[in-house]
Amino acid sequence: EVQLLESGGGLVQPGGSLRLSCAASGxxxxxxxxxxxxxxxxxxxxxxxxxxxxxxYTYYADSVKGxxxxxxxxxxxxxxxxxxxxxxxxxxxxxxxxxxGYIIGYDAFDIWGHGTMVTVSS
Amino acid sequence: EIVLTQSPGxxxxxxxERATLSCRASQSVTSNYLAWYQQxxxxxxxxxxxxxxxRATGIPDRFSGSGSGTDFTLTISRLEPEDFAVYYCQQxxxxxxxxxxxxxxxx
Numbered sequence: 741e742v743q744l745l746e747s748g749g750g751l752v753q754p755g756g757s758l759r760l761s762c763a764a765s766g767x768x769x770x771x772x773x774x775x776x777x778x779x780x781x782x783x784x785x786x787x788x789x790x791x792x793x794x795x796x797y798t799y800y801a802d803s804v805k806g807x808x809x810x811x812x813x814x815x816x817x818x819x820x821x822x823x824x825x826x827x828x829x830x831x832x833x834x835x836x837x838x839x840x841g842y843i844i845g846y847d848a849f850d851i852w853g854h855g856t857m858v859t860v861s862s
Numbered sequence: 863e864i865v866l867t868q869s870p871g872x873x874x875x876x877x878x879e880r881a882t883l884s885c886r887a888s889q890s891v892t893s894n895y896l897a898w899y900q901q902x903x904x905x906x907x908x909x910x911x912x913x914x915x916x917r918a919t920g921i922p923d924r925f926s927g928s929g930s931g932t933d934f935t936l937t938i939s940r941l942e943p944e945d946f947a948v949y950y951c952q953q954x955x956x957x958x959x960x961x962x963x964x965x966x967x968x969x
Contacts, residue, residue, distance in 0.1 A: 784950055785899075785907060787958035801957065802863075835906055842912065846954040848897035850918060852906035 742766035742851050744836045749856030756826050760856055762819040762836030767851075769817040770794075773839045775849060776810060776821045778832035778858075788834070789821065790846065799846075804830075826860045833857050864889055864953050866961035874969040881938040883964045885951035890931045892955025898927055898936045901963075902947045910949075911936065941966075 748760040760776070776788040789810040790799040798810050809822040819836055834856050837849035865888040875881055885896065894914040899907035909918040911927035914934055924939040938945055946968050951961040 784963045785952075785960045787960070799957070840909075840912070840918075843895070846895070846956070846958055848895075848909055848912040848918075848952065848954055849899075849907075850909045850912075852908075854906060 742838075744838065744851060744853035746834065746836050746853045746856040749834060749858045751859045751861065752826055753862050754827060754860055756860070757822070757824045758826065758858060760821040760823065760834055760836075760858075762821075762853060764817045764819065764836075764838070767838070769812075770814040772841050773847065774812060774819045775837045775839065776819075777835045777837050777849065777852075778830075779835065779855075780829075780832040783832075785835075786832070790839075791819070823858070826858075828860050831858060831860050864891065864956060864959050866951050866953060866959055868949075868951060868961035868964045870964060871962075872965045872967060874967050875941055876969045877941050877943055879941050881936075881941055881945070881966060883936040883938075883949055883966070885929075885934040885936070885961050887932040887934070887953060891934075891953045894930050894934075895953060895955040896927075896929070896934045897952045897954065898925075899950045899952065900945075900947045901950065907950060938966075943968075 745763045775790045779785045791810045807825045811820045836853040838851040839847035840850040869884045896914045898911040901907045915927045
C-alpha cells in the first residue's frame with residue numbers, strides 16, 4: 741500500500757524552528773518529485789515547497805522562501821522540511837504529497853499523508 | 863501568482879442530482895494543468911481530476927472535468943451520499959495555487 745507518514749509537528753514559539761519528516765512506503769521513492777502542502781484551520785490548501793527526485797532542484801512559495809528548506813534522503817525514503825523563523829501565520833496542518841510523475845515540472849498531487857500539525861504561538 | 867476563484871461557495875443539492883462546480887483563473891493556465899480534489903472532514907484532499915479532464919486512478923466515471931484557458935468545471939453527474947464534501951481546484955502550470963473551495967452539502 742502506498743503510504744506517506746508525517747511527523748515532527750508541535751507547538752513552537754514565534755521565531756522558533758521545527759523539522760518535519762515524511763516517511764514514504766509502498767512505492768519507489770526515488771522515482772518521484774515530492775512536495776509539502778499546508779492547510780490552515782478552515783482554509784484551503786497552500787503549496788509550500790517541492791523537490792526533484794534527485795534532490796538537486798528545490799522550489800518554494802514566496803511566503804516561506806528564505807525560512808524553510810526542503811530536502812530528502814532517498815536511502816531512507818524520507819522527505820524533510822526544516823522550518824526556521826516561524827510565524828503565527830505558519831500555523832497549519834502540514835501534508836507531505838507525492839506527484840504522479842505524469843509531466844516534468846510542477847504536477848498534481850496523487851498521494852497525500854494524513855498531515856502533522858504545526859502551531860506557532862507564544 | 864495565478865488566483866483561482868471557485869463558485870459557488872456552497873452548493874446545496876440532493877442525492878441523485880447533478881452538481882456543477884466552477885473554477886476561474888486570473889490568467890490562462892498553462893497546458894490546462896488544472897486538478898480537482900475532494901476533501902472530507904478530518905481527511906487529506908483526494909485527487910479526482912488532473913489535466914483538466916483526466917480522471918485519477920479509481921475515481922468513478924460520474925466525476926468529469928472540462929474547460930480550458932481560464933474557465934474550468936467539475937461535474938458530478940448523479941450525486942451519491944459519499945460525494946458531499948469540499949472540492950478544491952488547483953493549477954500547476956506555474957507555482958501551484960489552490961482555489962478557496964466549494965462546499966457541496968445535502969439539501
